[in-house]
Amino acid sequence: MGYYAWQAQESHCVVCGTALSGRQERYCASKCRQRQFRMSQLTSDQLWAKRAGKDCEECGEPFDPKNTRQRFCSPNCAVRAEDEKIKAREEAECQLDGCENNAGWDGVGRARKYCSAAHRTKAYRLRKAAERASESH
Structure with missing residues (x-):
């Protein structure tokens, strides 16, 4: 005897419609069981938004x-x-004010922000100088 009464047992998964076999009673896999549970936890507005x-x-x-x-x-x-x-x-450009060089991209990950290490250092020093100036006032 299974978890569900024999009248409540299904021949096909209640979520995806796949034919059930062996000891399966309502769901073909735990993925379908979890999906059904998650959908039952949503409000009607959330459910409508997901299906729209x-x-x-x-x-x-x-x-x-x-x-x-x-x-x-x-x-x-x-x-x-x-x-x-x-x-x-x-086509990313260097973010240092006044520089319009291509910052470059290696083909993996994010594009660089600055065209060279010297510009990266200069931008850092300008940012820190601006922070110190705002703290002193």
Whole structure:
């Protein structure tokens, strides 16, 4: 005898609809059981917001996401957004006032803020001088 009465046992998972086998009574996996529990904890407004359509971050078209973390309507939009992100990193300019050199990007991680170590040091010294000036007044 299982956890549920035989009348309450299902032949398919109540979350995803997969056929149950063996000792499975309502859910095909712990992932489905946890998903059902999390959804039951949401208020009706939160549940509606999760299930409602989203707008694609790249093209702005409305779409129905397959999961709550999906940001783009298609793989093409995701690739275009990634390309724009890479292009912005490659075109990053030095943040030191008066310098318009390309700060550079190694192809991994964040783009650099300054074009050289000398400019990074100069910016640090200017920031610290400004802090000391504001503290003394």
